[in-house]
Amino acid sequence: MEREDVMTKFEEASSIINQSKSEDLHENCIYWLDGDKAATVNVNSRSRYASRIRSLAEKFPDDVHILSDGDYMVACVPTKAIKISIIEGREMSEEHKQALRDGWNDYRMSQETSKREE
Numbered sequence: 211m212e213r214e215d216v217m218t219k220f221e222e223a224s225s226i227i228n229q230s231k232s233e234d235l236h237e238n239c240i241y242w243l244d245g246d247k248a249a250t251v252n253v254n255s256r257s258r259y260a261s262r263i264r265s266l267a268e269k270f271p272d273d274v275h276i277l278s279d280g281d282y283m284v285a286c287v288p289t290k291a292i293k294i295s296i297i298e299g300r301e302m303s304e305e306h307k308q309a310l311r312d313g314w315n316d317y318r319m320s321q322e323t324s325k326r327e328e
Contacts, residue, residue: 222250240292248286255283263287 222241238259242249253259260283267274267285274291278284302310 242289242292246289249289249292251283251285251287253283253285255279255281266291 236254237252238254238257239252240249241252251259251263253263260279263274263276263283263285266287267276273288275286276283277286
C-alpha cells in the first residue's frame, strides 16, 4: 500500500471520527469504496478488534498500518482482510457433546499434570 493512500485514508477517517466524536463514543467503523484495496478501520483501542489489528500489523507490517492508537484506533487494512459472516450454531447429539466435554476434561487434566511436573 502506498504511503499517499495510507495518508488519504487517515485523513478520511479523522474527518469521520471528528464529526461523530462524543465523550461516550463506542462506535466502530469500517470504511472503503468499491475497488479500494485498503479499508480504514476505526475501533475502540481496548476492544478485541484492536488487539487483532495490532497482531496483524506485527505480522504484516507492509499491509496493515496503525495510524492512530489513542482512545480509538485508526488503521488501514487490506480489504481482503475484512470478513463478514453469520455464525450459525451446530446441532450435536448428546453423545457428541459428551465426547467433546470428555476431551476437554482430559486436556485440562494433562495441562495441570504438566504444570505440576515443571
